[in-house]
Amino acid sequence: MLRKIRLTLAILFFTLITLLFLDFTGTMHAWFGWMAKIQFLPAVLALNVGVIVLLIALTLVLGRVYCSVICPLGVFQDVISWISGRRKKKKYRFSYSPAKSWLRYSVLALFILALIAGIGSFVALLAPYSSYGRIASNLFAPVYRWGNNLLAYVAERADSYAFYETDVWMKSLPTFIIAVLTFIIIGVLAWRNGRTYCNTICPVGTILGFLSRFSLLRITIDTDKCNACGLCSRKCKAACINGKEHTVDYSRCVACMDCIDTCRHGAISLKLLRPLKPLQTSPEGEASKIETPSSPSGGVEGASRRSFLSATAVLAVTSAIHAQEKKVDGGLAVIEDKKVPKRATPIVPPGALSARDFARHCTACQLCVSACPNGVLRPSTDLTRLMQPEMSYERGYCRPECTRCSEVCPAGAIRPITVAEKSSTRIGHAVWIKQNCIPLTDGVDCGNCARHCPSGAILMIPSDSSDSGSVKIPVINTERCIGCGACENLCPARPFSAIYVEGHTMHSEL
Incomplete structure (x- = not known):
């Protein structure tokens, strides 16, 4: 029973x-x-x-x-x-x-x-x-x-x-x-x-x-x-x-x-039973046996092969589905996937007090990575933070109304926060890369970053101050930027965005 x-x-x-x-x-x-x-x-x-x-x-x-x-x-x-x-x-x-x-x-x-x-x-x-x-x-x-x-x-x-x-x-x-x-x-x-x-x-x-x-x-x-x-x-x-x-x-x-x-x-x-007496030590010094009080009244070679085949099958399925995800513009040109920018400071989720505090509490269990609905969290490949989650915006951005990762973290690495708190927490700031910006490289108007910035931290101004009709380029108010990554994710420049987010080692409020 x-x-x-x-x-x-x-x-x-x-x-x-x-x-x-x-x-x-x-x-x-x-x-x-x-x-x-x-x-x-x-x-x-x-x-x-x-x-x-x-x-x-x-x-x-x-x-x-x-x-x-x-x-x-x-x-x-x-x-x-x-x-x-x-x-x-x-x-x-x-x-x-x-x-x-x-x-x-x-x-x-x-x-x-x-x-x-x-x-x-x-x-x-x-x-x-x-x-x-x-x-x-x-x-x-x-x-x-x-x-x-x-x-x-x-x-x-x-x-x-x-x-x-x-x-x-x-x-x-x-x-x-x-x-x-x-x-x-x-x-x-x-x-x-x-x-x-x-x-x-x-x-x-x-x-x-x-x-x-x-x-x-x-x-x-x-x-x-x-x-x-x-x-x-x-x-x-x-x-x-x-x-x-x-x-x-x-x-x-x-x-x-x-x-x-x-x-x-x-x-x-x-x-x-009553509490045991101290462990009895064997001649070899190992505490390997504990005497049980008696009572007169009663009281894999095949596994390795299958594991390898299972892992190979998962990898093959993932690769096959990834191949089907390629987006096509008008049925003519394949849109190139974005590449991860090299960030001087990794971005950790809102709810983490700082990068150091996050690293000390995170157990790298991947629960927040699995729960993230926007594809923003992924395990780090850096040896100092290996397997611990970090934020990257190639597949999505951290929506201000989403607090899923803070709700599921069991170790206190990401503390529970409200939508209002998240919307006013600065986890990073946007950085503009002039040589990648489409208005300058292609001579056409864009403004995607400014249109989708939830905190209004990006404005479009004429690229030539003496010509009000010139193509417009973004300027960033880093004091208003919360580092959500909407600008980086929605920037049409490929393979690297013309605007990306640098993380903050210490989070702060607007």
Whole structure:
């Protein structure tokens, strides 16, 4: 019964969190956005004391339930491990192994140092929620949107508008490659050995594992009923049960309850116990075993190949759809795609206090990138900010009425703001590039930038002050410019716009 409850909750959490990364309508975030905010690392970075206390209390009562129910990467590993077991047709395929405490705590120490030093790229590589976010955003989301576009295509021909097409494009090649590698590494480990990543590398798992040693409810083995058959050890995907010696390593147990259902003699149960004594250390110095109080009364080679083929298919679909996106002027000339200008300062979203504060809090989970309806946010390719989102205006601009990214960010990197606050926040300023401007290069009137500037920061004046009839060029009032990028996005100059936005390291109000 306990296992069924755990499975039901895990499937529910995993499905809804995955849909947060796939949904491009904003519907899921309105109802279930809180699920992203109860993830451990985002809650810590956002200083969400209530969530942190709740997760710690949950661990001290039930053990590492967070890892088996709430964490999407943990449930993702369980799904892969379950598929592997079905394919191999082996009901009992794991075995007990001593804890690699030196590796776990070394990774945790490096992780904490990276957090303190503000090395967000390293933090994002190890954080479980961020790792799953990259996989969902870069691998699952394109397939989901392609399926949506297929339904939209069919619905349109049936005179139905139940679905509408959405862009499918690769936002960052380095992030895509990292997502593929993360998928393969975690997938292979889960396919072969279950929860290896959780119990040897994951820093969140190590922290919660330390706390779970003192949990009130723990898996116990009744030595009077146990015949040391070893079935529990071979069913334990965390490799934490030594069935022959009747011991359980509670720091690695994820409270999946599989062992309870596996035991044929009723020797394993979840019982309320007193706090444990200090860890017993093995001769090798590893805190690998914790004695379980006894009670007389009872109480992947194929995976790698498939991962590679899946990633290749996603890349091929993205490329094919991108080829169909080419816009044609009057059926005669292909309009050239815009290129990204070289910005001296990257642009971070309104709601971030500054570029430095944003970098220190962002977990690079890609949730804001997935939620952005205007195609403005994309993962950075800069090594110092790798995978963290930045703004670029080749596909759209940051509309003053949109606050989606501030609504979904779980880590406090983008703080919630109102439409009024966003419209008066200066995140950058426009810069005019004279040699690219169409009125000067082609001798024709334009004024696109001035017409579409929402803050009225651009005016058109004659290019020749002595001739009022000369073509007009833009002048920019940088004090009124909020850096939304409407001018850069809507400038007809190709491949580089005649006007682009430079970011501000510190945001300010008009």
